[in-house]
Amino acid sequence: MAAAVPTEWEVVPGVAGDPLADLQAIAQRCRKKVTKNALFAAGVAVVPVPGIDWLTDVGVLMRLLPQINAEFGLTPEQIERLAPDRRIVVYKAISAGGGLLVGRVVTKDLVLRLIKLVGVRLTTQQAAKFVPLAGQAVSAALTFTALKFVCEQHIRQCLAVARQLQQLPAPRET
DSSP states (O other): OOOOOOOOOOSSSSOSSOHHHHHHHHHHHHHHHHHHHHHHHHHHHTSOOTTHHHHHHHHHHHHHHHHHHHHTTOSHHHHHTSOHHHHHHHHHHHHHHTOSSTTSOOOHHHHHHHHHHTHHHHHHHHHHTTSTTHHHHHHHHHHHHHHHHHHHHHHHHHHHHHHHHHTSOOOOOO
């Protein structure tokens, strides 16, 4: 009978070394992606066609939020590969922190619910489109700040969950 091989559990993706620095590097990578995508969405918001910016915002969030989860090792698939005690910690941290999209499959319904949280900005954005030039600039600025806000909150929630995981002792051999 073969000897049991120790299982290497990975708390969060990253390079071995200072775990806090790894988490900060992951957060910075995510923030750069968010800024790039928010700038793209803001550019679309300048187009004076009502509704196209909403579609772009939903599309950007449906693509970005799962990427952020994946960077932190918090997609549903990644969480299922964790040791059972770590999975429990993740789910408790998610529910305690109010993480609407951490560790979940990102659906259009969830994104729309999230957008409603910043609805005042986006309603103002739609109204602003009808004011030539200045209104389009306001619409672009509101799109950019709304996407940055939503994604920053998500990054912070992922960071909090990942930090809690790092504070756990190393998993035992199976």
